[in-house]
Amino acid sequence: GAVVSQHPSWVICKSGTSVKIECRSLDFQATTMFWYRQFPKQSLMLMATSNEGSKATYEQGVEKDKFLINHASLTLSTLTVTSAHPEDSSFYICSASLPTGLETQYFGPGTRLLVL
Amino acid sequence: RKEVEQDPGPFNVPEGATVAFNCTYSNSASQSFFWYRQDCRKEPKLLMSVYSSGNEDGRFTAQLNRASQYISLLIRDSKLSDSATYLCVVKGGPGSQGNLIFGKGTKLSVKP
Numbered sequence: 001g002a003v004v005s006q007h008p009s010w011v012i013c014k015s016g017t018s019v020k021i022e023c024r025s026l027d028f029q030a031t032t033m034f035w036y037r038q039f040p041k042q043s044l045m046l047m048a049t050s051n052e053g054s055k056a057t058y059e060q061g062v063e064k065d066k067f068l069i070n071h072a073s074l075t076l077s078t079l080t081v082t083s084a085h086p087e088d089s090s091f092y093i094c095s096a097s098l099p100t101g102l103e104t105q106y107f108g109p110g111t112r113l114l115v116l
Numbered sequence: 117r118k119e120v121e122q123d124p125g126p127f128n129v130p131e132g133a134t135v136a137f138n139c140t141y142s143n144s145a146s147q148s149f150f151w152y153r154q155d156c157r158k159e160p161k162l163l164m165s166v167y168s169s170g171n172e173d174g175r176f177t178a179q180l181n182r183a184s185q186y187i188s189l190l191i192r193d194s195k196l197s198d199s200a201t202y203l204c205v206v207k208g209g210p211g212s213q214g215n216l217i218f219g220k221g222t223k224l225s226v227k228p
Binding site for chain 1: 120157158159160161162203215216217218219220221
């Protein structure tokens with residue numbers, strides 16, 4: 001199956017700093033990538049849909065100026081959490097869909113963020 | 117009403133038991149349905165798609181009832197390795213950009 005990687009797998013940072021998370025499709029080109037967030041014992045919540053070469057589409061309630069998404073190539077999308085606060089501590093997961101369709105999404109291993 | 121609802125469990129069963137999970141969804145225009153499993157502190161992984169006629173993959177059987185907006189997953193002869201959280205996932209209807217909507221998941225614990 002298609003492989004998606006994320007880096008870093010976990011990060012601890014001080015409040016007020018910015019954190020960048022990378023999502024890469026390793027063996028296929030992903031025109032669309034998705035960013036999710038999952039709080040403990042909660043469901044995955046879609047934050048934004050990222051299309052290569054265009055602006056991301058954010059879900060209602062997700063601040064686009066706080067969660068900056070860049071999808072500069074067909075194999076890389078980045079999520080930057082700007083001025084992170086403790087309430088941003090969560091499990092961030094990206095996924096990518098194959099160019100043939102959006103039926104199946106392949107998930108990265110996730111990035112666990114802890115903001116102190 | 118939540119878009120995708122599941123019984124959170126946990127379901128604690130002995131090895132070899134048969135266990136069934138249920139899920140309901142609110143958007144009648146939903147087009148595709150899936151079961152994912154998520155291990156503790158890991159990403160979700162696709163277990164199987166759910167088709168209108170029902171489908172089986174080894175010990176796993178999935179069923180869909182569009183009229184009732186209800187999805188089920190049956191696990192037979194459960195193994196210790198089946199312990200995980202099972203996520204009911206629905207793909208939105210037209211105009212949703214292929215967004216997946218996740219339930220909170222049902223936790224399964226299989227004991228020796």
